[in-house]
Amino acid sequence: MRFTTRLICTATVGALLAAPAMSAELTGTLKKIKDSGTIVIGHRDASIPFSYLDNNQQPIGYSMDIAHKVVEAVKKDLKMPGLKVQYNLVTSQTRIPLVQNGTVDIECGSTTNNLERQKQVDFSVGIFEIGTRLLTKKTSGIKDFPDLKGKNVVTTAGTTSERLIKAMNAEKQMGMNIISAKDHGESFLMAESGRAVAFMMDDVLLYGEMVKARNPAEWVVTGKPQSFEIYGCMMRKGDPAFKKVVDDAIKATYKSGEINKIYAKWFTSPVPPKNLNLNFQMSDELKGLIKSPTDKSAEQM
Amino acid sequence: MNYNWDWNVFFKSTGIGTEIYLDWFISGLGWTIAVALAGWIIALILGSVLGVMRTLPNKTASGIATAYVELFRNVPLLVQLFVWYFLVPDLLPERAQIWFKQDLSPATSAYLSVVVCLGLFTAARVCEQVRTGVQALPKGQNYAAMAMGFQQAQIYRYVLLPQAFRIIIPPLTSEFLNIFKNSSVASLIGLMELLAQTKQTAEFSANLFEAFTLATVIYFVLNMSLMKFMGWVETRLRVPGMMGGAK
Numbered sequence: 001m002r003f004t005t006r007l008i009c010t011a012t013v014g015a016l017l018a019a020p021a022m023s024a025e026l027t028g029t030l031k032k033i034k035d036s037g038t039i040v041i042g043h044r045d046a047s048i049p050f051s052y053l054d055n056n057q058q059p060i061g062y063s064m065d066i067a068h069k070v071v072e073a074v075k076k077d078l079k080m081p082g083l084k085v086q087y088n089l090v091t092s093q094t095r096i097p098l099v100q101n102g103t104v105d106i107e108c109g110s111t112t113n114n115l116e117r118q119k120q121v122d123f124s125v126g127i128f129e130i131g132t133r134l135l136t137k138k139t140s141g142i143k144d145f146p147d148l149k150g151k152n153v154v155t156t157a158g159t160t161s162e163r164l165i166k167a168m169n170a171e172k173q174m175g176m177n178i179i180s181a182k183d184h185g186e187s188f189l190m191a192e193s194g195r196a197v198a199f200m201m202d203d204v205l206l207y208g209e210m211v212k213a214r215n216p217a218e219w220v221v222t223g224k225p226q227s228f229e230i231y232g233c234m235m236r237k238g239d240p241a242f243k244k245v246v247d248d249a250i251k252a253t254y255k256s257g258e259i260n261k262i263y264a265k266w267f268t269s270p271v272p273p274k275n276l277n278l279n280f281q282m283s284d285e286l287k288g289l290i291k292s293p294t295d296k297s298a299e300q301m
Numbered sequence: 302m303n304y305n306w307d308w309n310v311f312f313k314s315t316g317i318g319t320e321i322y323l324d325w326f327i328s329g330l331g332w333t334i335a336v337a338l339a340g341w342i343i344a345l346i347l348g349s350v351l352g353v354m355r356t357l358p359n360k361t362a363s364g365i366a367t368a369y370v371e372l373f374r375n376v377p378l379l380v381q382l383f384v385w386y387f388l389v390p391d392l393l394p395e396r397a398q399i400w401f402k403q404d405l406s407p408a409t410s411a412y413l414s415v416v417v418c419l420g421l422f423t424a425a426r427v428c429e430q431v432r433t434g435v436q437a438l439p440k441g442q443n444y445a446a447m448a449m450g451f452q453q454a455q456i457y458r459y460v461l462l463p464q465a466f467r468i469i470i471p472p473l474t475s476e477f478l479n480i481f482k483n484s485s486v487a488s489l490i491g492l493m494e495l496l497a498q499t500k501q502t503a504e505f506s507a508n509l510f511e512a513f514t515l516a517t518v519i520y521f522v523l524n525m526s527l528m529k530f531m532g533w534v535e536t537r538l539r540v541p542g543m544m545g546g547a548k
Contacts, residue, residue: 097510101302114507167317171318177407181491
């Protein structure tokens with residue numbers, strides 16, 4: 001494996017040095033897209049409002065709008081105005097292998113950029129930044145994480161929140177019972193049915209669950225964020241040419257201010273399918289990310 | 302395929318306390334076995350009772366057993382699990398609800414739900430096998446026992462069931478293995494059994510293929526051992542002269 005890494009490094013450096021001379025020579029994903037005339041975008045089915053299906057089963061969302069900016073850039077770069085776009089549904093378990101084996105060219109959903117995943121795939125510059133917080137009933141008396149001592153807390157299986165809360169429980173010996181539900185909807189159901197006093201998750205997703213509640217007014221998002229996480233689009237590892245097109249497209253969207261329109265469309269206006277408004281104002285962290293884009297994970301910053 | 306294999310991942314720290322990923326698999330296997338065995342006890346007892354009921358001349362008894370089988374065999378297992386976990390507790394009296402949802406640890410309440418669910422689901426299948434086992438016996442066995450002056454209960458206890466159970470050991474073995482495999486539905490209500498731990502390892506480490514490969518091997522070895530064990534049981538219980546078992 002180390003040999004492969006070294007090979008990729010050497011190849012990357014080589015490619016960079018030789019770039020001007022071989023700019024016409026396509027490799028990797030760009031060559032695949034050119035040859036097949038199609039770009040395949042991986043999307044999610046229920047990551048509201050990032051990437052999900054509308055009433056006509058079409059993938060929509062904030063991340064999908066960014067993916068479309070990428071598609072435009074690829075069309076321009078390859079001089080292929082007729083480039084076809086194909087959508088491929090992924091789940092949290094299939095998204096990495098499907099990118100790696102070439103089924104999906106780029107996945108834009110709500111995927112956190114972290115060190116473990118960087119061993120398997122490359123990330124674009126960050127497209128969103130969240131904090132991990134708590135959703136609880138206003139009457140629960142929970143104001144922050146220390147209040148959870150000895151209580152039942154729910155989080156969604158396979159998320160960073162699950163790892164953080166379990167680590168916190170072990171380190172601070174808080175005696176919490178942690179439930180790992182299979183998706184955000186079920187996590188919220190655990191909190192709503194009284195099985196757990198609080199639901200720990202990415203703040204933006206908590207807002208998403210809150211507006212779907214029977215009575216949104218009785219819920220509150222609270223607690224000091226335990227971590228910040230940057231979402232990114234995933235691509236195959238070691239493909240600098242494609243990554244550059246993707247990164248440049250996203251950076252251009254940030255620079256032109258178009259990102260503000262996209263943000264407003266998904267986070268501060270009513271969105272399908274139920275026409276609910278998340279009313280999630282842009283955080284200082286995201287403003288910072290848009291000002292100086294990076295493909296590093298939050299833990300590397 | 303552009304995949305970064307790392308078989309050492311199982312010995313790496315999970316980032317939670319001093320645990321390594323292998324610990325998760327061991328604890329997951331423990332839960333899988335605990336769920337399957339408890340469910341199997343319910344299935345075997347209830348399934349045998351229902352199976353006997355289906356072969357009784359009494360119309361009410363066989364009607365009840367038939368209805369049970371139709372209900373539990375025709376509703377998907379996952380739907381049944383959600384009913385036991387989300388719906389049934391809400392129908393309990395207030396006190397019992399609070400006890401089930403808040404006083405019990407989440408792992409215990411999930412465990413109870415899944416054991417009841419798998420036990421009742423598998424009981425329907427065991428019932429059918431017991432019934433076919435009894436029906437496979439020549440009618441003369443029943444009549445001969447009656448002629449000897451046995452009561453109905455005695456006929457079942459001393460004549461029909463000892464033979465029927467020996468006949469159905471092979472299909473029962475396959476139900477026994479099924480309950481181990483079906484126990485993976487528990488992962489969907491947050492019980493950290495083998496499949497849930499596998500998914501968690503895959504998510505945390507991003508080494509998805511290694512995690513699922515190990516889970517495959519564990520399930521395979523577990524089921525192979527159970528099959529061997531049941532084969533041994535079958536040989537031990539064989540009656541010379543029955544079913545080609547003359548030795």
